[in-house]
Every structure is written in C-alpha cells, then in structure tokens.
Amino acid sequence: MNNFNDIIEKMLKGEIKPYQLDKLFGAKIATELRRKFIEKKVGVEFEHIANYTIDEEMAMKKNIENMIGAIQIPLGFAGPLKINGEYAKGDFYIPLATTEGALVASVNRGCSIITKCGGVDVRVIDDKMTRAPCLKTKSVVDAMKVKDWILENFERIKEVAESTTRHGKLVRIDPILIVGRNIYPRFVFKTGDAMGMNMVTIATEKACEFIEGELRNEGVFVKTVAVSGNVCVDKKPSGMNLINGRGKTVVAEIYLSEKEVNKYLKTTPEAIAEVNRLKNYIGSAASNSMGFNAHYANIVGAIFLATGQDEAHIVEGSLGITMAEVEDEGLYFSITLPDLPLGTVGGGTRVETQRECLEMLGCYGDGKALKFAEIVGGAVLAGELSLLGALASGHLGKAHQELGR
Ligand SMILES: CC(C)(COP(=O)([O-])OP(=O)([O-])OC[C@H]1O[C@@H](n2cnc3c(N)ncnc32)[C@H](O)[C@@H]1OP(=O)([O-])[O-])[C@@H](O)C(=O)NCCC(=O)NCCSC(=O)C[C@@](C)(O)CC(=O)[O-]
Numbered sequence: 001m002n003n004f005n006d007i008i009e010k011m012l013k014g015e016i017k018p019y020q021l022d023k024l025f026g027a028k029i030a031t032e033l034r035r036k037f038i039e040k041k042v043g044v045e046f047e048h049i050a051n052y053t054i055d056e057e058m059a060m061k062k063n064i065e066n067m068i069g070a071i072q073i074p075l076g077f078a079g080p081l082k083i084n085g086e087y088a089k090g091d092f093y094i095p096l097a098t099t100e101g102a103l104v105a106s107v108n109r110g111c112s113i114i115t116k117c118g119g120v121d122v123r124v125i126d127d128k129m130t131r132a133p134c135l136k137t138k139s140v141v142d143a144m145k146v147k148d149w150i151l152e153n154f155e156r157i158k159e160v161a162e163s164t165t166r167h168g169k170l171v172r173i174d175p176i177l178i179v180g181r182n183i184y185p186r187f188v189f190k191t192g193d194a195m196g197m198n199m200v201t202i203a204t205e206k207a208c209e210f211i212e213g214e215l216r217n218e219g220v221f222v223k224t225v226a227v228s229g230n231v232c233v234d235k236k237p238s239g240m241n242l243i244n245g246r247g248k249t250v251v252a253e254i255y256l257s258e259k260e261v262n263k264y265l266k267t268t269p270e271a272i273a274e275v276n277r278l279k280n281y282i283g284s285a286a287s288n289s290m291g292f293n294a295h296y297a298n299i300v301g302a303i304f305l306a307t308g309q310d311e312a313h314i315v316e317g318s319l320g321i322t323m324a325e326v327e328d329e330g331l332y333f334s335i336t337l338p339d340l341p342l343g344t345v346g347g348g349t350r351v352e353t354q355r356e357c358l359e360m361l362g363c364y365g366d367g368k369a370l371k372f373a374e375i376v377g378g379a380v381l382a383g384e385l386s387l388l389g390a391l392a393s394g395h396l397g398k399a400h401q402e403l404g405r
C-alpha cells in the first residue's frame, strides 16, 4: 500500500477525494487518512478526536460519511427514578449526555423526590410516525380528484407502501391538505421499535409512484415534487405536531403533598403553580412560543444524545405543556410530550456507546420502544419539576453559579 504521506499529498492535490478512501483502504485506515488530511488543512492536531472505541466499519455503513473520529460528551446519570408505567415498571438509572453544569443535578433531584414520593405515573397515549409528500396537479379540480382517489384506494396504497418493510404499517392518510393545486397527504405509520423515518420515507416514496401511475392511467396528471412536503412535520417546531402528535405522545404525572413540596423543593405548591401559569402559559403565549414548558429540550436532548436518537428531533421533543395545580393543598404536576420521535432499534441506537446507554435502561432492541418512551417521560417530569421548584424558590442563579461556572 502507498505510504500515508503520499496519499495525503494526493488528497491535498485533489487527486483522491476523502470519501473515496473507504473503498480503497477500508474504513479504519480511511478514517485515519481523512483525519490527518484535515489536520494538515487546518493546522490543528486532533489528539482527542482521534481517541475512540467506535468500530469505523460499522459506523461508516449506516451512521456517518467522511468519518474522521469521534467527539465525546460527558455522560452522567440521574436516579434511581421510580416509574409506574404500563411498560416501564420499577427503578431506572437515566443516562444524560450534556455539557450544561447543574442539569444532571437538577434531573437527579427530581428523580430523588419522585422516588421518595411513590413514583411517577406514565402512559404512552399515541404512537405513530408521519411522512407527507407534496404532490402537484394541474388545477384545484384535479387536486380534489387525487384526494378523493387516495381516500377511495387507501387499502391498495397501504399494500404497496407496506411491501417495502416488515414492521412498518400504514394506518391512515390524514389530513390530506390542499394548497392551490398541490396536495399534501400525511401518511401515518406504525413503525414497531424503530423511530421510523427511513422506513416511512421509503414506503411513502413507493406509494407516491403508485398514485402517480394509477392516476395517469385515469388521465389525471399528478407529480411528486418532494417526498417530504413539510406537513410531516420532521425536525421543525410545528403546531401540527403539537396538536396531532408525532412519534410517541407521552403523559407523566405525580401528586406531591404540601409537606413534600416544602421539604424537597424548598417552596410551596402555590408558588410552583404561579410560576407555571405566568411563565409556561402567559410568558409562552406572549412570546408566541410553542413550548408551554420550561426545559423539556434539556432532558430530551441529554437522553437523545446518550442513546443514539436523531439529535435534530430534540426540537420536536421540546414541544409540550406542563400543568401545575394546587389540589388538596398539595401539587398535581404533569408533563405532556406530544411529539417524541424515538426508537430502540435502527438509526444511531446501534453505535456502541449509545447501545450501552439503552442497555442501562433495559431498552435496547425489539419490544422496548414504548418502555423507553415512558422512561423519557418520567425523566422529563423529574427535570421540569426540579427547575420549576428552583425558579419558585429563587435558586436558579445560585445553582448555576455553583455548578456551572
Ligand atoms: C442544583 C439543585 C439540584 C440544588 O438543589 P437543592 O435542593 O439545593 O440541593 P440539595 O443539596 O438539597 O439536594 C437535593 C437533591 O438534589 C440532587 N443533587 C444536588 N446536588 C447534586 C449534584 N451536585 N449532583 C447530583 N445530584 C445533586 C440530589 O438528588 C439531592 O437529593 P438526594 O439524592 O441527596 O436525596 C437545584 O437548585 C436545581 O435543581 N436547580 C435548577 C437547575 C436546573 O434545572 N437547570 C436546568 C438548566 S436551566 C436552562 O437550561 C433552561 C432555562 C432555565 O433557561 C429554561 C427556562 O427559560 O426556564
């Protein structure tokens, strides 16, 4: 084999492209060559980026292109967290990957309070993944014909879509929006234990080809402009997802007595309810925010990074509504996550460190996605309760002063 310096020289001259190296030398050597090439280009030595245990061959197959190494995010844990779910029952230790000082301490405090007070009740109330292409026709009259045809031929479309996957099931196409002469049918699938975006994209593409072909035979022109027409809505904050849900829709709740709130959160149920009302409802409404909560994204983000979920879906996990109500002098507290796209097979879940974090929860592989969703719901409630408690008692600045700088 040519010596390293000769190859890097060729890369610098543009004679070999960095992404061509894997086929020539295998993923491991290709990764090292690319790293050295970038080191030369930018004049920085990547001592830390070069240190990792991930198998390059595996990662390059399904998770990354142009690999040069790995970054490390500190990993902490919060727990035990007692969960009374339908699928997750018992005490769990939650892996959290973050660089924000005070975040793990806060979730840990929430877990400690919840566990001392009997556990958090959690339910997954809906489960689906969506893809909505944009189909173009020649007129609104034709758009209506296509919409009617899709509704009448649902079973045939379902058969075609499901021919691409063993686990994906098309459950409905709803809504079918029309804008001008364009149609946006929202394909709604069950995706087993996978988060499902590859699965539903492949299945929807096939369904669109079928719809185009069949309608052309009937003399109606229809063309798929894009398999994703932004009504899905993938990786963007959206009212559609807040209202209709996407991924797992999860609700978690707990009741704390006045004494427990005083003792563990150093504040009162009334103060937490007031912060929730004026911050999470009025503040959010005044700023036209879609997150009627304090920091779901913090907990969803730290768990998603640790467990190999798609990091762009943190924006969807940031949606949701927190409730805090004084009842019998104590506190009813709940979080609702309408849009939590997650999986325990496929995607980044197979990467070694991420897989270990899922194993820490007993959530790697088949039959675990709903359990994992309940655990995320419980952890989000822990973090939200702790932060609202800190805001109500005026401790937020102090906590971050001590733990974050
Ligand atoms: C910092 C605390 C927890 C202190 O809280 P405290 O009640 O003063 O602490 P404590 O010493 O009495 O301990 C209580 C529990 O906290 C945990 N705990 C306590 N210290 C640690 C530690 N070092 N490491 C791990 N766990 C810790 C631990 O669980 C412990 O219970 P135990 O297990 O002993 O029974 C509290 O003040 C707090 O939770 N503050 C809120 C911090 C927070 O939530 N930050 C989130 C990020 S803020 C942000 O990013 C979003 C924001 C704010 O901009 C969003 C918005 O607009 O709202």
Ligand SMILES: NC(=O)C1=CN([C@@H]2O[C@H](COP(=O)(O)OP(=O)(O)OC[C@H]3O[C@@H](n4cnc5c(N)ncnc54)[C@H](OP(=O)(O)O)[C@@H]3O)[C@@H](O)[C@H]2O)C=CC1
Binding pocket: 164, 165, 166, 167, 168, 191, 192, 193, 194, 195, 196, 197, 198, 199, 200, 201, 234, 310, 343, 345, 346, 347, 348, 365, 366, 367
């Ligand atoms: N393509 C796109 O537009 C987008 C892609 N992504 C990326 O998509 C990836 C996730 O896609 P996703 O479809 O979840 O994962 P994968 O593409 O990894 O597909 C999941 C695979 O697991 C198989 N499988 C085995 N056991 C199960 C089970 N119990 N439940 C479900 N599937 C099972 C499926 O088989 P089978 O299909 O035969 O059932 C399928 O081959 C992430 O990497 C994400 O970043 C994210 C957003 C958009």
